[in-house]
């Protein structure tokens with residue numbers, strides 16, 4: 001059987017190390033460097049021919065730098081004769097998985113094509129935005145779910161009394177419904193729409209049974225924070241006592257923190273696919289258990 005190693009990329013040094021420890025695998029000796037002009041460089045410091053390497057590299061901002069570092073490492077490793085599994089906890093571009101407006105590029109398809117051309121043989125990610133996106137890849141792909149770990153955290157750390165779990169939109173409803181089911185809470189869905197041209201978010205005010213309730217908003221991504229803000233405002237308008245937010249990938253771009261602070265959403269809990277102050281839920285167990293089942 002091929003010897004296995006883990007490469008902890010610069011975007012996921014800690015998570016990569018933890019995954020390696022949990023799998024009982026050594027870390028690969030390699031170096032990443034970013035020059036002053038923004039160019040990236042990858043140097044491989046050991047022989048990898050015939051080995052199987054899990055390259056753990058999340059692609060949160062700076063998105064293109066992290067993605068390119070993944071491409072550089074994968075290319076070097078596959079050229080040197082290794083089998084590369086890209087382990088990308090947060091897969092950037094997953095929201096661009098179809099042509100929403102005429103002429104828009106399906107950017108996730110370009111990412112899939114690039115991964116293949118640099119020698120990636122398998123992709124493992126965490127809660128891809130939509131499972132349909134996986135169809136764009138021409139090699140085996142797996143989306144591991146962080147939802148059970150988020151639920152475990154909610155049960156262990158928050159003293160919620162009969163909460164209601166809400167999905168901001170139809171797109172994320174399956175994931176949120178799974179959260180509600182595992183928690184043993186009631187599930188409701190809002191109707192969020194995003195203006196595809198301006199990016200503005202609005203939530204339709206339909207009647208919701210949330211009066212006096214603690215409402216847990218569950219989404220895959222918090223980016224600019226507009227979706228969670230709009231959902232929280234909608235449930236508070238309907239009489240909810242409190243709005244909390246759980247998400248898998250907490251990007252918090254721009255003034256997202258301030259925006260959410262003003263809306264009094266809290267606590268906010270994310271997984272550590274993206275490191276940050278709200279990244280309290282560790283996905284290393286979920287990743288390691290999945291990687292441990294992959295056949296060579």
Ligand code: R5P
Pocket residue numbers: 095168171172201219220221222223224225226227228
């Ligand atoms: C969209 O469909 C996603 O599931 C998230 O709701 C969205 O990406 C969150 O983005 P933002 O925080 O910028 O509203």
